[in-house]
Amino acid sequence: MDKKKAEGLYIKVRPGSRALYHRACQVMAGGISHNLRRVRPFPFYVQRARGPYLYDVDGNKYLDFWMGHYAHILGHAFPPVAQAVSDLVSGRGYHFGLVHREEVELAERVVDLVPCAESVRFCTSGTEAGMYALRLARAYTGRSKVVKVMGGWHGASTDLTFYIYPPFSGADSEGLPVGMEDQVIPAPFNDLEGTIEAMERAGDQLAALIVEPVIGAGGCVPPKEGYLEGVKEELDKRGALLIFDEVITGFRLALGGAQEYFGVTPHLVTLGKILGGGFPLGAVAGPREILSLADATGGTPKVLIGGGTFSCHSVSMVAGLKVLEYLVDNASWLYPLLEERGKRVRSVLEDIFLAHGVRCQVTGVASLFMAHFPMGEVDPQDPAALALVQDKEKEILFQLLLVNRGVFVMHGGGAVSLAHTDEVLDHYFQAVSMAVEEMEP
Numbered sequence: 001m002d003k004k005k006a007e008g009l010y011i012k013v014r015p016g017s018r019a020l021y022h023r024a025c026q027v028m029a030g031g032i033s034h035n036l037r038r039v040r041p042f043p044f045y046v047q048r049a050r051g052p053y054l055y056d057v058d059g060n061k062y063l064d065f066w067m068g069h070y071a072h073i074l075g076h077a078f079p080p081v082a083q084a085v086s087d088l089v090s091g092r093g094y095h096f097g098l099v100h101r102e103e104v105e106l107a108e109r110v111v112d113l114v115p116c117a118e119s120v121r122f123c124t125s126g127t128e129a130g131m132y133a134l135r136l137a138r139a140y141t142g143r144s145k146v147v148k149v150m151g152g153w154h155g156a157s158t159d160l161t162f163y164i165y166p167p168f169s170g171a172d173s174e175g176l177p178v179g180m181e182d183q184v185i186p187a188p189f190n191d192l193e194g195t196i197e198a199m200e201r202a203g204d205q206l207a208a209l210i211v212e213p214v215i216g217a218g219g220c221v222p223p224k225e226g227y228l229e230g231v232k233e234e235l236d237k238r239g240a241l242l243i244f245d246e247v248i249t250g251f252r253l254a255l256g257g258a259q260e261y262f263g264v265t266p267h268l269v270t271l272g273k274i275l276g277g278g279f280p281l282g283a284v285a286g287p288r289e290i291l292s293l294a295d296a297t298g299g300t301p302k303v304l305i306g307g308g309t310f311s312c313h314s315v316s317m318v319a320g321l322k323v324l325e326y327l328v329d330n331a332s333w334l335y336p337l338l339e340e341r342g343k344r345v346r347s348v349l350e351d352i353f354l355a356h357g358v359r360c361q362v363t364g365v366a367s368l369f370m371a372h373f374p375m376g377e378v379d380p381q382d383p384a385a386l387a388l389v390q391d392k393e394k395e396i397l398f399q400l401l402l403v404n405r406g407v408f409v410m411h412g413g414g415a416v417s418l419a420h421t422d423e424v425l426d427h428y429f430q431a432v433s434m435a436v437e438e439m440e441p
């Protein structure tokens, strides 16, 4: 089916979304406030969500694999979270602007579960957490340069809006301060030699290397054996810090995140998404010695971590605590189950594409998966190469054909949650088979 016909089918059953999008375009740049939500030809407007499903304003139902930007590992509107938040809001209020019990409890959980975490600072988003992690690293080492892995997404902070998108040539936005680009040096993921070369380029000014231990939005690519270990060893030699951005992988790959899963402990970690139980939250964590640079007990702290008006928001803390409590109590069966379901999804997807002769590369690890449509042969362990040869039009058509069959994926994939039962996955495979059949080989 060609794109025009697929769009026609999409538009026909979404008059409510179409009207809302029209209004949105009058008052928001491009009609949206997060570029990934630019579903074509126009986004469907969500009315409600439950378990693995989304429902839009026109009454259409979708099996969702985007799961709130991967935030919902237990499904949408997980009942214990919904109940706890509702009790809090109606019984105690919701934004105190002062300290409260739950922030202590959540910090204790993080310290308990995440190997590198002795001390935590909360903020409101993963983006902020990345910004603060770099600030800590620069202050701790007294150096300024940062190596950033190409294709890594750490939010659109001024520090890290570089080398995110192909062709990975530098700044990904206008409006960044002059000279900022000199502070960020790109490195190729899964290429230890190339990464060491990037460190060399920073010379004695290398403060840190920041990496998603599994490249997330930039390709869903896990590390090659030895890569993270080699990077850490090299950084240690140079007196620089390893920062893992575990905003996606934290509490997802294992209770202790990717650092537990791959057995490599970074110096600092940034967290978000699952940590907030579906509400806005970010955190930077690491050794007391480094985090104490932000301690304001004695007056002015060395490192200013603002936190923000809504940091440690009671709703996010209560929701995060409920999710972590469930994950801890059920870890022995839950993580193996998610692992197995993720593996099944990747393997069945590969079979379907192969059977239909559509060139596709499926990547991922644990509960994460992504379907790429490369325009030629490519190394699936190299996210930058995958992105460079990606057939974007095919990816968009795949998303559209699936939406027309009641399935929502982002970047051709997403994250399996506890709510994605085997039956739900069977429905997904059927939809994929039909969608792939409609694609040109």
Ligand SMILES: Cc1ncc(COP(=O)(O)O)c(C=O)c1O
Binding pocket: 069, 124, 125, 126, 127, 128, 130, 153, 154, 155, 212, 216, 217, 245, 246, 247, 248, 272, 273, 281, 282
């Ligand atoms: C790996 C990673 N780091 C950082 C961020 C930014 O987090 P937030 O969107 O909470 O600012 C994201 C968001 O998608 C992410 O995937």
